[in-house]
Amino acid sequence: MAQFSNQEAREQLVEVRIKADEAGWKLLTDYSSLILPAGKNIRKIVGIFVPYSQTAGSVAVVLEVVEKTSGRVISTESYEFAVQPRYVVAMDVVSAPTQLFAGDTSSIVFLLRNESNLDVETKFSLRVGGEVMTEIIPIRKDGSHLYRYPIKVEKKLAANEQRSIMANVSIDGMDGTYKSTHLQMDVFRVGQEKFDAYNRYNINITGIGAVTTAYGNPIYSGMFDVNGSGFLGNPESNRQLDFKIRGPNRNGNPLFGMNDEYFARYASKLLEVSLGDYNYGMSNLTESSRSGRGVGLLVNLNQFSIGGYYSIPRYYPLIRQIYSGYAMYKWNEKNEVKAGILSKLDTLNHLVSMVSVSARNRFFPWLNTNFEISLGETGSKLQKAYRVGVSVSSKRVGSSVDYTYADTDFPGYFKNTQRLFSYLTFNFSPLTLSLNFNTSRTNQALDTLASKPPITQGAGVTTNVRFLKYFSLNLGGMMSSSKEDSPVPLFDYQRYNGRLGLNANFNKFGLTLHGDGGKLRNYLVDNGTTMTNFFTVNLSSYVSIKNYFMASGNVSYQAGQKGITGSETMYYGISLATDFSEKYSFSLSYNSNFEWMYYSSDRNLLSLSLNAAINDNNKVAFTSNYNLMKNTLDNKTFNAQLRFTHTLRVPISKKKDVGALIGKLVNMGVESVAGVRVSLGGRIAITDKDGNFKLGGIPVGEQTLIVDGTSFGLHTIPERAGPYVVEIIPAKTINFELSVTKSARIEGVFQVEEDQRANQKGFIQVNERLERLVVEASSDKETYRVLSDVDGGFQFEDLRPGIWNVKVYPNGLPKGYNLLTPQFSITLAPEQNEKIVVKVEKKARQIQFQRKF
Template identity: 35%
Template sequence: MFKVVTTLFLFSLLIKSPQPGPGDLEVRLINDKRKEMAAGFTSNVLIMLLNNTDTIKEVNLKLNTSSYNWKKIENDSTIQIQKRSSLNKIISIYIPENTRAGDYSIELMAFDANGNRFGNVSIPIYVKPRYEIIVEKQKAPTYLFSDDSLGVVFRIRNLSNIDVMVTSSIINGRIIENRNFKIPMDSSILTKVSVSVPKNLSYYTKQNISLSASVNDKPEVESSASYLFDIIPSGKVKFDGYNRFPVKVTAIFATNNRMEKRDYGIMLDIVGSGQISEKKNRRLEFHLRGPDRGGNPTLGLNDEYYLNYSSSSTRISIGDNNYRLSDLTESSRSGRGIELQQSFGKFSVGSFFHFPRYYPGIKHILAIYTDYKINQKMRFSAGYLNKSNSKNEISNLLSISGIINPFSWGNTEFELAMGQKPGQMTKAYKFSVNINKSIFASHFNITKADPGFSGYVSNSSYLSSGITANLKKKMSISLNYDINRSNLNLDTIYSNAPYSKNINLMTNYRMSANNTVGFGAYIITMEDRSPNPLFNYKKYNGRLSFQSKFRRISINFQAELGKIINNLGVKNGDLTDFYNGSFFLRYRFNESVSATGFLNYQGGQQYLITGTQRFYYGGTLNASFRKKTQISFDYRNNYEMKEYYRDRSLLSLQIHQKINSNHEFELGANYNLLKNSLNKKELSMQIRYTYTINIPLSKKKDVGSLTGKVINMGVGQVNGVIFNLNGDITMTDKNGNFEFPMVKVGTYILAMDESSTGLNAIACVPGPYMIKIEPGRETQFEISLTRAARIKGRLVIKEDEKSGKKGFFPIKEEIENLIVEASNGTETFRTLTFRDGTFNFDDLRPGSWHIKIYPNGIPQGYILDKDQFTLVLTLGKEENLDVIIFKKAREIKLQHTF
């Protein structure tokens, strides 16, 4: 037993007795790794104190944090260490909440009993970021009028202990805008949001402007604030008691030289479109334009006549339309014919027959189709199409297609088609799938059609595929592969795009909220499909792109460098150098005016041109003034050769002027490069005048209107008086007129906000007021404002005539809180007398008022001389009333003793 005790004692000494150190007393940091601490909290640090002497020692510890204003929580009492031993000590440090995040080093000093410092340790500390922001709204009006505009201001405060990047989302009606800010620690920024109210608003509404902000590095830290405005309608909107059908009649003067000869012509264009039922479930559209002036639909110079009718279950089209069955059989064909479609719940059937207008190879087309919609995520269609060509050959096509979207992150579409014409059976198919889930997105679209397929496509191969991965919040990588060898049976006013093949690898890095840089590697093949091709090349190149946005300025920059194989050149297949650069700038002057400009540079050997440098430049200017005048101007000096298959605009000017709701004027000028040419140009101009006719169809059965007037009977002003009709709000103009232009039929309560009538103003007739709105009629209401009268009264106490005589003593009790009532027959008000016996009635309507004094509460010994009075009040006057109360003296008789 003795050996065991001896062994345990020696083992404990070995653990607790430190090895002799360089000094008698030592202080050590047990863990010298960097400590992570949170601002606004207390954190602990563990140290070791060693006494290498044979005597008990006393030490003091002091934390040197004067430069950081940190505090050691423990008191500075003396610490006692036994001889030849060590002591572990926990030091608690409070880090103030406003300490900036980052690396720090603080010094802990140790002193002996005599105040001599015998050691110190440096404690590495990392203060962790603490994120907090607050969005506050600044003062703004509670209501706006129609056509008003103002700016509301939000303040975003950074209460974090670090500078933060903040993304804010502003919802202004239907407009969503994102803004980004860098806010230093303990600072704030102000951001202004422009609010505009539509002109001639016919109904009361509310508009909400909200701003929600979040920290980019910690999106869960967010804050929001919002403004809610009452929007008061314009008094300029007049009630219309009829349901009307708008018809626009336009006279067109047009000129062009497309056929190398200047032609002039006048056309008449009549368009009608609108609802033709009270429930707005039936719609009618028609268009009549003629005579034909050049047959170019892109410029609106062709004649066009159609009539469309649609309801919840039926659709009928007669005349000129774009007829469609499916992507493979007949995607879009301009023709003159008829189409009928009928729906039976989830199932619908339809058919059309037409004569193509701009494809002479086809005489007529007949189609029958059906559609079954299982639910919002699944739908299937089938169709049959019969077409006859100019050689009287008949082609028959069958198509089955569908949409299947089983998941929210993916969707698929497909179509299978078979074609049969004399001596030949052909097929075509189309399939697409799109996936967008979390950090992964992908798409795959393929179309194939056999040679001789008699549908909208033939002898075609089309593939578009790609995959994108968002590796981090700021970085994405995508790989795409596309092939386009489509042959579309387009109307002759259009042309097929060149054959192309493209494979690329791209990465984008978002340096900040407004700046993105991208890198890419590309292999591009382009082949002109015309009988005498102008280009056929293959490019290998790298591309650098940069996008930036700063306030009103947006900038895009792109640079390319690579090799090109020109398969039409003299040295077929040789690799030559090329380099391209482009710069795009957009500047928004204000909400109404913006401008863009671009500059493209091409250098090296491209197309059939060798050793050339080519500049392409242009710009646009768009302006809108008071929503009545729109101006658009576009200019560019030229186009690349690969775009020659289509019409290209070199110069365009469009001016649209709305004179009022019925009259409009428009001027258009276009200077174009014609399709399939490099230098053939056309100058066309149009002048349009439009008059709108609103044809009455029926009297409105569910709405009416309320117009009112406030009559001034001696008050300062009658404008700005607010009326509330069952929650809808409007306000009087300078003449006291107000209006609720569109109100559903029924009985309403109209209330006047008396706080808006001004000082000492009062309505002659008390409210609220019962209003009945009748269908298609204008209800009128009048109310007079006059100056309010006032009654000022007092209780007058009179002594009994016997008071003061021998044997009579006055009663000295005070009289207060007597009930006084004022009534004019329709209104009754009550008040209490004050301690000094006075009372008031303010804001009384002029007229006869009956005043009654209730004797309840009068002490014994007091008698009312008169408890009822009649006063005739005049506008703006004050009437004084004295209420006499007699103080009755008491006689005290002394009884003589016998």
């Protein structure tokens, strides 16, 4: 319940506005034109919608009553909201190969998104075959993390196969937040590769054309954006250059909503230089990040670094110049200490200086700490500020405490500040219990705004119970208070509310239903004796089909008394997004309406986005919006923007470690030379219909080209025997040619000739049978051996045309047998079937009688 007073002798036409620490807060009822009778007070129930993206914790919300004719603020009223933690994590596959070749190296990139309203630690796991890998990844609120999983396919595989990878992500210790995706890849699907002999630097040149009806008749305008990013030379050199040139300056024109920008950054292992428009900063308490135009320098000496910067803030009017110098020692990625000095020159030429010492440490896997203390002088008086943060994380318990303090006149980023954020979480799967306590009195020197938020306190307890694998139930209760930080506060209230929610997540489909109910006590109206009731129900859902289509929608129904009225209001919206292919994408969103509280900004009723990649170097994007104009309730405008981006791939240097090979299998009378698998240096290609193939990115030096004989047709063979050794030259493409012809065949038989004396007196026949003999066929580079069959036959299949020597080994010949033709020399032609006869003489045994004994 809010009371609006008119102390004047005339009635006033006013509008009620809402302000909060973060965007998205709405009034449920339109109070853009409210009449206050002369000399009277009126009370209204004000319904307030808490945005889905609001950070968990205590939030101060201010209602302003503004006279419409003059814009004068007549009165304000403050409220305190305690937003409970919401745990949601999402996972998208940014890129993944669908086909891999033997010997290939690739990767799968996952995008993990924290859709919770607080910072979380996610548990990410991958199952590849029988191997499982798990990693804990912290992600900030509204933040994301790119996880790249490298894939290496073996060079030798027995057959074509399909491989599977299962990826799972959840918030560590929070049941009901589980998301998963399944990927499959076909192996052995190979093709030719393009080889680029140069290391290249990519420059994106974008032209922007736009139209708007915000001012009545259509207005057309344009802008350019040129940016580049890449390595100077080989990536191993770690010499990177980034730059951006954007203009002309639109000075915040709503047609584009961006200004000019000129920036360049060079980084190497030793040196980092930033020049132009950049977010310069030294530490959280002095200057954490302020947009300015200047120069920055950082020198890395192994674990020790020194740096500094000079900048002119672009959007903060009270500072003319900033100077900074600092040193840092980092003994590993999780432990570092930093010290520095920073000076500011204001618009009155007053110079203030500060010193800062900070440390960030992770001494144990379960313990993280950060600390900073800063001293500065204001008006010859020493002022101080410090910040301490400690977080503990284990399987069952998680806790965090973050405290910031700054003296009243501390000249840094904070002043007159005391702020504490803390929480404690217990995980007793499937039950999770969380408690939090926050208090804040903060004054920050933000760009374009000197912020003095209200004095707030908040405490709450929430439970989450997971059941039936896909479902979770949320229960919570909280208290919060907010008071304007001034001798005569404009608001001072305390708020109590509870929440009941149900979540269902089925991987590709999710549904969330939650309701809120609460009471508010305003100490400035009636010393807090009156309580205001409210109730809200929200339903949201999403569905995704593989990685090509996603849809989401929400419906909000608000009833009861929320501070101004008892009206019932419903809002709904839907969004669609799809990727037709790697080159084309489409998205569409629709909202039924917006509450009047959003009148200070453009409100998107209908939006459309189309993106197309013409080729690797040219992309087109089109966006259009049908909006409610800011500062209006009913005026609608149409905006459209067309962007064309051309990518220049400027050659920087030749590649020194790889080369390429172009090959051809010459058809010498075979049915086909297509589909033959060839490999070189771990790379694989398949020949086209003309026998052509190309292999790029081959390590320099001697390499062995392997031609898979099983890929040929029946009775087909290369004219030259392998292995084929080639010399790969840096940044060069060499040629290789191999003729393919029909194979030849040698067929032979053993012919035994009987001794003519076998039937004469004094001789007897040999009765032992001829056993299987070893027969060898050899050329200059190849040798094959076979055993004759029981009938005395033998064959050599798929022999290369040319000169072959056939040799029969006498080992195994029984006594009485003698080879008459033990060796042959044969010149084979393609498709020739040469028949030979190996003659074996069978000698009769002579019988001799002994005359004397």
